[in-house]
Every structure is written in structure tokens, then in C-alpha cells.
Amino acid sequence: MFDVLITGGRIVDGTGATARHGNVAIRGGRIAAVGDVTGEAARTIDAAGKVVAPGFIDPHTHFDVQLLWDGAARPALEHGLTTIVPGNCSLSLAPLKAADRSRVVGMFQQIEEMPPEAFTEAFEWCWEDFAGYREAVARHLSINVAPLVGHSVIRLWVMGEAAQQRAATSDEIAAMQDLLRACLDAGAVGLSTSFVDIDENGRPVPSRFAQFAELDALCAVLGEWGGRMLQCVPEFYAVDLTIARIDQLAELSLRHGIPTTFSPLFDSTQAPDNAPRAIARVEEQFARGARVWPQMQTRPIDISFSLLRPSLFFARLPRWVRVLRQPLEARLASLTDPETVERMVADLGPDGGERMMGGLVVRGGDAAPQAYVGRTLSEIARERSQLPARALIDISLENGLDVAFLSAAQGHESTERIGPMLAHPLMHIGASDGGAHIASFATYGDTGYLFSEFVRKAGALTLEQAVRKITSETADIWGLKDRGRLQPGKAADVVVFDDRTIGRGEERAVFDLPGEGMRYVRDAVGIDAVLVNGEVAWAGGRYADARSGVFCN
Template sequence: MQDLIIRGGTVVDGTGTSSVTADVAVKDGRVTAVGKVTERAAREIDASGAVVAPGFVDIHTHYDAQVTWDPMLTPSSLHGVTTAIGGNCGFTLAPVTPEAAAYLVPMLARVEGMPIESLTEALHVDWDTFAAYLARLENQVALNVGFLVGHSTLRQLVMGQDAIRREATPDEVSAMTALLRESLASGALGFSSTRSQSHSDHEGVPVPSRWAAVDELVELSREVGRHPGTTLELIPSIDMEFDMEAYDVMARMSAAANRPLNWNLLSVRPGEAEAGYRANKLGASDYARERGGRVVALMLPQVSTLRLSLLAGMLYDTLPGWSEVMALPAKARLEALGDTAVRDKLRAGAAGSPRAWANWADTVVADAAAEKLQPFVGRRVGDIAAEQGKDPFDTLLDLACEDDLKLGLMPPALGGDDASWAERVRLCGDDRVVLGGSDAGAHLDMIDTFACQTAFLEEAVRDRGLISLEQAIHHLTAEPARLYGLRDRGHITVGGHADLIVFDRHEVGPGDVTARADLPAGGWRLTSDPTGMHHVIVNGTPIVEGNKATGALPGHILRSGQDTDTVEARA
């Protein structure tokens, strides 16, 4: 007898080939048959009229902390993600010491937008090594999860406060390499880092990895190449274009490791200038290929909308001359933003910036804490300014100050036009691009990209008809799984792991995004329940049915070399 049979569904197997109507049988967590199954099972699911597909593979999440108190990894599990990779951007919680954790936890809260009160209450760092961290999660997760080793964490462990003051000495690089070696041998999936100008810690200082010399990055990457089934991830810059140093850093890291390096994030926006920026960034892949490396862009498969605030300060601190003010404590920042001289400095710094969040007039008031400001919610700042006879910049700051900086601000979202969607879908077929970059588990008050997979199915497949369901599923499952060498995952095949989703192709979507105070210590986040997602199954066990968790925890801890095959850059 089989453990589970999903009967009569339209099977989209993740390979990109045409769908078929078939049963899918499962036993001991593996697919045992795809076709007409006559025997019975302990549990059967009628999938008539529904799609049966591999679960989504999300290779860019930040669930390192949340996984310790939320085994379901919501909302990703609700939206059909069955495999999630954490430890990105150089920010990880293992290996660790109490001294390092005292810095790393508030840093993580700042750079990845997690409520510090939630981390303080729920995150209990009772491990030291990477092996102990993975052991802590064993049999405690609903999804398959794996983690990279973060550069900033390694630097903090080895250098202490000097990690945010200077480059490392050769002995310090050797010590970091030794910690990385131990972590990779324990199952870490690879190494991650960031050079992004947006990554500053809770005191406004560049995070540890931003102080590293290029040779340090290359040496650590070389160690990655000594371990099977490993990979690299980097945030090279948030500049509109990559300079030659960014090209060279990624190429050298990848070539030294002989592993692919993926970078975050390629966005698609309209206009000739944006087309030039994309061509420049994708050129990093061509440059690396010529030098024995492989560089892959993660492309967000949806239009990115942002909910910012001057209380968090994230992204506003990347505008020229803004970082010092955004690093001030909330009370001091509120006072500074009411000062005319400070405003003039900030206005001048943002003038001419191509960033969407510096477009004051087209920014929309997303939400407000103060009751008196509710009439402004949903309105353009430019329209409010015209009514009040004021400058849009001053209007925005005045409203934010009246709300103690809590005011939610939504810059104009770019990339939802027909041409941008056509380009987004075209890039799906570019071998320099893989769909991803959800950042799930991070920026909880700021983005809704945790639902990017269901959003892509809704917009690109159903509403616009730009890509077939078969190809869309392939790009969301098999391709990211193949990039990371995930063994027997990302597609439906006999003998493969039974990570499956059952959904209504006519109804599937991201659902309505709302703010919910469902985090520890009353912390809130943006989240949503999907539409049309009927079942989510991990290793043959249903974990979600009708947007409700079953309570089962069948997730597997992914370890390099055991659960991953080696993907070489020079293959």
C-alpha cells in the first residue's frame, strides 16, 4: 500500500515539458509512480481539475532566526514553498559565541528589517557551531531548509569590534577560513557576503563584510571550492550599474571556488536607461564566463512594491548625505527632521537621485498610526502638498513627524507595464538569470515579495498569458534546484523526493497583503494567505491544507555533499 496518492490531477512535473493527467503515488517520502495507479493508499487526495506540481524552491530567504520559533516558515509554506535556503547576504546566526550574538542579533534586526523585540523574546541562541545549529533544527521544521555561512558573522567572530573598523590581517583571514571550513564540513551549503551600500548595522556603521579586502573574499571562496555540493552568494552593490570592480570581484570569487555565484537583485523597470542598466549587470555573467567563473542574477518574478518609513530608515539611508541622520535614535531623528537646516541638507542630497524612494510627489501614504492622519492614507504626497500649498518633500516630512515617523510610505512601483512584463518573461529564458530574490523572512514591514511565486503564476501565466504554466513552474522549481545542486528535488520523477503542491490554476495568486501582529512580543509584519493553493506536501507529508497548517514537521535539513551535488562554474 502507498502512503499517499494524488489522483487525477494535471501533473506539471517541473521539467518544462507538457502537462499530463495522472496520479502521483508516494511512499516513504519519495514518488513511486506517475501515471495510472490502481492500488490504494493510506491517504488519497482528489486533484481532479487541479494542478499537481513540484513545490517551489526559494534560494534567497532570511529565515535563520524565524525558523527557531516558527517551524512552518510562514508565509512561504502557505504559498507553496517546500525548500528554502537561508544564510544569505553574509548574515547568519552560526557559528556564534555569546559575544558575537550581542552584535549580530541587533545587526540582523536592522539590516533585514526584523522587530528587535521579537528577536529578543523568541530567539534563544543555544548553539555555538554550525553543526549544533543544524542539529537544533533537526525534526523541528515543516520545510526542507539549508543555510549558507555568512561573511559578517565570520568576521565578527574572529575580529570582534575590529570587524567594523578595518581590513583583516592574513592571520585573521586564516582564522575565518578555518571557521568556514568547519561549517562547510558540517553541512553548510556555501558562503555568502555583501558589499551593498544599503547594509549598515544598528549604529549606522557598514556591516563587517563591507570592510573586507577583495583578497579576503577570494580566499574564503577558494575554501568553498574544497567542499562538495557548495555554492556562493553575494550582494555586490545597489548602484544602478556595476563598475569593473564589481565585475572582477564576482568573477574572481566564482573562479577561485569553481562554483556558481548568484547575486541579488535584478529588477525589471521601464525605459531605455533601465534597459542599459540591466545589460550592464548581466554583462557580469559574460565577464565571469571568460575568466573561468559563472555568475547568475536572481531576478524578482514580480513587480516590487515597497512600504518604507522614516522610523526604520531603510533605503532612505542610501541617499547621499542621509545615512548619518537615519542612524540617529528615533527621538533624535524626529527632532533632526524638523530642523530646516537638516531638511535642506537632505533635500540637496536626494536631488536628482534616480531612486524611486526619492520621488516625493509620487510617494503614496500607505498607512498611518495617528488617527488624525487617516484621511491622507492612500493619497499621493504631491496631491496633499498641492492642497496645502507646500513642497512635496516638506509635506512628506511634516506628515511623518506628526506620526512619530511611523507613517508608511509607498514609493511608486515601476515595472508593472506591458513592456516590462514582456521583458521579465523573456529574461526567464536567459541562462544568466534565475528567478528568485524573495527575501522571505526579512524586511517584514517593507515588502511583499514573500509571495513572488504565486504572484508570478497569477500575473505572468493567468492574467497576461505571457508564459506557459509548464515553463513558469520549471523556472520556479527545477532551475533554482539545479543551480544549488539539490539532489532529487525541484521536479516530479519516480524516485524523487515528494515535495508537491496542488493548486487551482484559475485561482492561484498571492492574496491580499495585510499587516498582522503575529510575531513574538507583539511584533507585526506584512503577510498574506494565497488564493487557490489547496495542498502543500513536503517529503510525502501534507503540511498545509486550505491555507491551514496540519502540524506535521516532515522537513529535511539540507547538508552540502549529502543532499547536494557539486555544480561547477566551469562545467
């Protein structure tokens, strides 16, 4: 008797092997058999015409806070993700002394954009050490969690305020090593550090004050623990800096026998040599025996702005820059002055901004005009019998300037360039940033986009290659031996999806955070069912009360 039998699907087992028809049997939270298996089962899932694959793994998220009230990390799970790695970019919620909570909350708010209520209303702080945080989260997990511990909070625990002021002494470094050992012992899968992040006051986060020797000493501990992961976030757009960071990571990898990963690596048409040069350096370092995995996201980067603050989106329009850089009162005066506005619109040329602005999309949000949300400025302008530039100004004025416009796919946008990079054997697909930047853009659905854009549309990867990239390859890179493959004995993390339709929904604003805080999300498309450790966690468009997620390493 099986607990679950998934029947009639095309099994893509995560190894890269060609899809084959068959069944998947689950018992006791584990894969019992794959292939021609039949038998009685407490629950049968009909997967005819669908793909049955291992659950997807997201190696770069910031769900640390959300997991305390939402054990499914919604909407991550419904996109087929069964394991997430929080604690990236040097920040985790443990170890953290009570006295330092407000300081770290500020850092999290800077990165995640969570409202203050998310830290005060949704859960009770009942831990300081890593084991305590694990216990607090584990109570209601629906998704598996493989957490990193943040270098910044380790430094803060040991050094207090000085963590953001100076180099550590040898005694302090030894204390950090001991603390890291305790965190690894309590379930951390590795350490994260950052070379770019700032706190809410614009000050570099603690990890950035660390000498290389301090990072080296901490990596020695990762080596002691059998080669745990070091994650870092390097500087953006400056390829010489990226290469320097790759070389530093390679040195640490070779010296301590550890895997390392940096995220994100972007492609850019404005700097087309950057990603290829970084990848070439990664190839050289792998040839030396180092493990330095670049993480590349699948989704393009959108630009967002409102007229509340000057944006470089207008940098090629001098008059617009002059008007929008004025203090609010003067700005409003200019934007309501007919002569000024007429000139601003004229600056866009004969098409009134159709080419530059027509494709802008009105985003949802607190003050968003609901009738326009999700529609293009071109369409709205036609409806209003206005030129697009004029419509942009007027819609903004009608809503206190608090209307966000989105210019889609302005970076990391070339499918022809990015497809082969994602398929590269040394490229780690990740960097979703799930759970971060929540009020700026949706960080969900990158796996769906992998299939819709790079498998179906571009053919840059086969279905089997794409599944392998985000399942067994990720599990192997991170040492998650129990995950990533549909093989007997492995944990039964399974996703059933339609490879003809899997994708990501349109970005939309929701108000589901503590304190009715707003965030942008994308719904899953083409996902039928998601099982976590053998329990159905999401099916038929609904979350189940499975609570079968675990901490894994």
C-alpha cells in the same frame, strides 16, 4: 500501499516537460511513482483540475531567526515554498560566540527589522557553532532549509571587534577557512558575503572589510567541498559596479570550480540599460565557463513613506520639502497653519494632487487609521470631500503623522521588460528577501506573482517554464540533487495549485511576531496543498503539524 496518492491532476514535473494528466504516489517521504499509477493509499488528495508540481525553492531569504520559533517560515510555506535558503548577505546566526550575539542581532535588526523581543523572548540561545544552530532549528521544521553561512559572522568569530576594522592576517584567514569547513561539514550549502550591508549604527558589516584574497581563500574551501555556492549582494543601481562584481565572481567561479550568485538584479525605467548590460556580461562570463547566476525578483518595488520623516517622494515639490524637513515641532506648526497648507495643496495644481497622490494607499500599522487601511487616497479624499493632498496632510495630522502611504510599483515594475529577463536561460528567479524588511513591505508571494503576472497575464513564460525556473533549475544551481522534480526516488516536496487563480494576496499588516511585533505579509492565493517530504504541511487554508522539513544539501 502508498502513504499519499495525489489523483487526477495536471502534472508539471519541474523539468519543463509538457503538463500531462496523471497521479503522483508517495511512499516513505519520496516520490514512488508518477503517471498512470493506481493503488491503495493512506491518504488521497483529489487534484482534479489542478496542477501538481514540485515544491518551489526560494534561494534568497532571511528566515534565520524566525525559523527558531516558526518552522514553517510563515507565510512562505503556504505559497508553495518547500525549501528556503536562509543565511544570505553575509549574515547567519551561526557560528556565533555568545559574546558577539548583541552585535549580530543589531545587524539582523537592520536587515530584517525584527523587534528586539524576537531575539530575547521567542527562543533560548543554546548554540555557538553551526551544528548547534542546525540542531536548534531542526526540532520543529515544517519547511526544508538549505542554509548558507555568513562571511560576516565567520569573520567576527575569528577576528572579534577587528572584523569591522581591518584586513585579516594570513593566520586569521586560515582560521576562517577551518571554520568554514566545519560549517559546511555541519550542513551549510555555501557561503554568503555582502558588499553593501550595514549594521544598526550605519557601519559596514564585517565582510566588507575583507580583501579579495580573503574571499578567494574562502572560495577555495567551497571548491574543496565539491563546488558549493557563493552568494553576494552587490551595489544597487550602479551598473559598472555590478559588472565589476560579476567579473570578480566569475574569477572565483573559474578558479575554484564553484557556482556563484548575486542578488538582487533590478530593472529600472530610470536606468533602462543597467539590467541588460549586466545580463550581457553574465552571458560573456558563462561563455568562458564561469557560473555567475543573477537573481531577479518577480515583484515590483513599492515606495513607502510617512510625514514623520522627509521623503524624496516630495522632491519635486519645493514647499513640501521645506515644510517636511523642519524639526517635528516646526513641521507640525506648518502643517496646522491654514495659509501654509493652502499653498502646499495649491502646489499640486488644479487636480489637488489627484494625479501624483490619488493612487497612494494607506498602509496598516501601529497607528494606522483602520477605516482607511488598504484604500486609495483618491477614494478617501472623495469620502472626506477633500482634495487628495489635503487629505494626506489631515489624515497624517489626525494620527500623529505616523501614517504610512504606499506608492505601488515604482521600481522594477515593467512587466514587458522584466518578463523576457525572467525567462532568460541564465536568469535565476529569486531575491525575494523573504523574512527581511518585514516592517517595510511584504516579501512573500513572489512565486504566485510569477504565475499571475508573467504566465497568465503577460505570457512571458509558459506554465511549465515558470515551474521549472523555481524548482529543478533552482535545485540544479544550488546542487540540491534530491529536490525540484516530480520523479521516482526524489523527495516528495509537492505543491497542488490552480493555475487559473494562483497569485498573491493583498499586503496586510499582522502583529504575530514575538512581543506582538508588526510585519507585512501576503496570503497565498490559488494554492490547494503543500507537501514537504511526503507530509501534508498546508492544505485547505490551514497549517498542519507536519514537522517534516529537513536540512538539505
